[in-house]
Amino acid sequence: MIGTVLTWAVRRRLASIEHFRQHPHEVQQQLLRHLLLTARGTDWGRRYGYADAPSAREFAQRVPVSSYEEFYPQLERVLRGEADVLWPGRVEWFARSSGTTNARSKYIPVTHASLHEGHYRAGRDMTALATLHYPELDVLGGKTLSLGGTHAPNPLRPADAGSRVGDVSAVIMQNLPAWAEFIRTPPLELALLDEWEDKIERVARHVLTADVRVLAGVPTWMIVLLRRVLALAGTDSLHDVWPRLSLFLHGAVAFGPYRELFRQLIPSPRMHYLEIYNASEGYLALQDEPDSEDLLLLLNHGIYYEFLPQSQWDESEPRAIGLDAVELGRTYALLISTNAGLWRYKIGDTVRFTSLAPYRIRICGRTKHFLNAFGEEVVIEHADAALAAACHATATTVRDYTAAPIYFAAHDGASRGGHQWLVEFTQPPADTRYFTEVLDHTLRQLNSDYDAKRHRDLALTLPTLTVAPAGTFECWLAGKGKLGGQHKVPRLSNSRELLDEILSQLNKQV
Structure with a gap:
């Protein structure tokens, strides 16, 4: 009986989902207005004139784009118990995350709203x-x-x-x-x-x-x-x-x-x-169609979205675009303004739109979490797809992995780079060479920049696969005090710091 009642109750949400599917821009503009007016009496709201109910364009002109580090002075005030800083009232709960690109803990406010x-x-x-x-x-x-x-x-x-x-x-x-x-x-x-x-x-x-x-x-x-x-x-x-x-x-x-x-x-x-x-910053999307891996962007769940084209990621004053200006197939960094008091906040994730009616996305990776040491632009989406193909071809599965560059390794008298993949398998493939070749081939199919660098081994050589013993990544996470919960092994990095640290740990165990 409880299940029947709950099923009836949750199905009432279907009409709301269909509404924001059909009217995405109106829903987002109404949400932005609600966020601004609700926060108009906070320190942040007074600083940037939220009481004027600025338009989306005025909001983008007034309020700076902020990373966690840039936003932290305000977040620290909230953490210490000060009220009405970024959102009305005092925040008592915070989502803690180490992030995926550095080891420093981040504290994200979680409000009742x-x-x-x-x-x-x-x-x-x-x-x-x-x-x-x-x-x-x-x-x-x-x-x-x-x-x-x-x-x-x-x-x-x-x-x-x-x-x-x-x-x-x-x-x-x-x-x-x-x-x-x-x-x-x-x-x-x-x-x-x-x-x-x-x-x-x-x-x-x-x-x-x-x-x-x-x-x-x-x-x-x-x-x-x-x-x-x-x-x-x-x-x-x-x-x-x-x-x-x-x-x-x-x-x-x-x-x-x-x-x-x-x-x-x-x-x-x-x-x-x-x-x-x-x-940690909010519930952003979900898979609304069983036969598609695309995720429906949630538009009336307390998050107002803006998007940074890839050319703007490293700019000191980046220019974001609204939902109405995004294009299919392009990779964007997410900016969010939320009912937890985050304003034009760079969440660090990147997405690619697969549909504009309704707005559906795929998660690509992180703005600072990709392999691009040689102009190859390999993002998480490519890495996961290539690993999945290699696993399928060799009848194995991956427990965890990380990858980093091999910088300017000399081969046959030429200075070329490469990638080293440290992979922990549930059961290592019988033919690791074939696994590596499928991984490489799939990456070349998915990524034209990677393929160009791999052409005739001119800039990149075949990846190097290192098989990690069972428990390698759990041991590393435990050593960092990050075992369990939301903590994850960073997948891709342009630095060898993490990879070399884990390899050094393995050598000491041997």
């Missing part, structure tokens, strides 16, 4: 779409297994002040409405455990007997949990444990390299997969 009008509204939308596309699954009739991080006292306030920081998943779980606890597992006292290894063990034992129908989380860490569940159950198929398991809502990392592994763990045609784009 951003939780309820953003994360939770989008969560209902995702559920509504799932019940629309898969009505026979009755996904709300059982439990959703969600694996999140943890939270702790805000380090910039007294421990008894009540302010908390943590992975965005932990912030969301801790503040979920009471009804949501009826459809999720494990209970919060297990889901938010701090010690990751202990969490996996205790959660696995708890969910063994639950009626799990939906998985939700980061593929990397979900695999660890599912393997432990299988070991405890003494089986090699999750449908022996959860016969009605039918949906995985995944995000945070590209799913391509993990798809085959999940098919092995859950060998059933009834299993479906939908992607979400849920970051």
Whole structure:
């Protein structure tokens, strides 16, 4: 009965989704006006004249584009408990992220508005779409297994002040409405455990007997949990444990390299997969069509969007464009203004539009998270697709990876560069040379700049594949105090610092 009532309730969101699909620009302009008028009495709002209700053009002229480092002086005031700085009131919750391009923790404010009008509204939308596309699954009739991080006292306030920081998943779980606890597992006292290894063990034992129908989380860490569940159950198929398991809502990392592994763990045609784009800064997009990997940009969830063309990424005063000016196939860096008090904020992610009616995107990577040491412009999207092709060709799967340049290596008397890929496999390919060749060939097909540099080995040689022993990346994350939660291994870098650090760690172990 609970599942029936909840299904009816969440399906009411379908009309709202269709509205912003059909009227994207009107919805975004109304949202911008609402954000500006709501924040007009804050320090930031008074500084930039929000009370005047500036137009989108005036807003872009008045308010600077800011990175986290540039925005931090204002965020620090919010972290320390000052009210009415960027958004009305005092913020008590913050999403902590190390980011993917440097090790420094970032603290993103999470307001009541951003939780309820953003994360939770989008969560209902995702559920509504799932019940629309898969009505026979009755996904709300059982439990959703969600694996999140943890939270702790805000380090910039007294421990008894009540302010908390943590992975965005932990912030969301801790503040979920009471009804949501009826459809999720494990209970919060297990889901938010701090010690990751202990969490996996205790959660696995708890969910063994639950009626799990939906998985939700980061593929990397979900695999660890599912393997432990299988070991405890003494089986090699999750449908022996959860016969009605039918949906995985995944995000945070590209799913391509993990798809085959999940098919092995859950060998059933009834299993479906939908992607979400849920970051510390907000819930930005979701997969609204099962047969397409494109993500529908969410336009009435507390986030106003602008876009930086690639030519503007490194400019001191970058010129952004609005949603109405984006073009298909171009790569843009995201700028967001939100109901958490982020204003023209460079989130660091890059996207490519695949549809303009409605607006759908694919995540390409990071503005500072790509391989371009030799003009090859390899982004995460290319790397994940190439790895997926190589895995398919060699019947293997990848657990984790990172890649970096080999600068000006001398070969046959000529100075040429290359890429080194450090890859941890679930089962290493029998022919690593063939794996590397498929990886290289796929990259050449996807990326004309890479292909040009690889032509006759003139600028780039065939990539170098280094097979990492099992547990390499978990060990590195543990050593950094980043095991579990939202923490991820940086995938691509123009510096060898990370790669050499992990290789040095491996050498010491040997």
